Amino acid sequence: MKISTKGRYALRIMLDLALHNSGELVPLKDIAKRQGITLKYMEQIISPLAKAGFVQSLRGSSGGYRLSRQPSEYTVGSVLRVLEGPLAPTGCLSQEMNDCPRAGTCETLGFWKGLNEVINNYVDSVTLEDLMKQELTRQNDYVI
């Protein structure tokens, strides 16, 4: 019942990009240094995000990544799903084709559907912008 490092790191990378969103491209090396994640592992994580169109990239010197959209337009759930797949607590809920032979008579299916709903409702109710605001508030707390 755990989110893997890939999903958690993906969220941190996206949030880092949101917090350093000056219009300039941000090189992975900078994010790696700030987040304490190895460059090579981060490459594996940002690649699916790029393929999903969540970030834009430019190669070469002075290249890097930037968000494709505004931070408010990414729910945390949408980011996690790129790396984790469906955030369903059971396999039978994560596919359109419900191939579970017990589906018709399963006494616990209703419960799992409910759990699936509260999880997905929550992760889709929070955006990158929300996390940015939280983080900026937290940083100001230290200034006092």
Next chain:
Amino acid sequence: MKISTKGRYALRIMLDLALHNSGELVPLKDIAKRQGITLKYMEQIISPLAKAGFVQSLRGSSGGYRLSRQPSEYTVGSVLRVLEGPLAPTGCLSQEMNDCPRAGTCETLGFWKGLNEVINNYVDSVTLEDLMKQELTRQNDYVI
């Protein structure tokens, strides 16, 4: 982000015991037959439930298992936790000792705490009795 078979089967076993709660002991063999789970695997699953005091057992001929308490006194969350451990989406939330060095500055910790809360609130809001009622209603639907 999946619940393993052990947790899911544990719930089905507990619910099966609740639905066949005549006061008599229910042998695992019967549950195995009804639920389509092998006896040997079920033994591994019910053993922690017995150690946790969730079910009472008697060995030998005409032995078996029964619930220790009323179905209304078991939340689904409490059952799942026996087999799954804490239902936290990240490791840093599942232990009192928060040994994550990022804890003080983590920008995403608040989000994960929120997810942890909605998950645990939900699983603890549903009891075995609730699932029994659902199941009995469902069975009646077929009678019509």
Next chain:
DNA sequence: CTCTTTCCTACTGGTTTTATATGATTATAA
């Protein structure tokens, strides 16, 4: 004693996780 059922422990094959390592390709600056 015999049969049944719980109880206990170990083992196994497969998959997933969490990376690390090596190198190829591409684009920009000077």
Next chain:
DNA sequence: TTATAATCATATAAAACCAGTAGGAAAGAG
């Protein structure tokens, strides 16, 4: 054009986790 700095693509591997299977010991009923 050359050097540099970045993305992109595989390959490898230790460790953990998952989903069972298997064998037998202990206890109770008749």
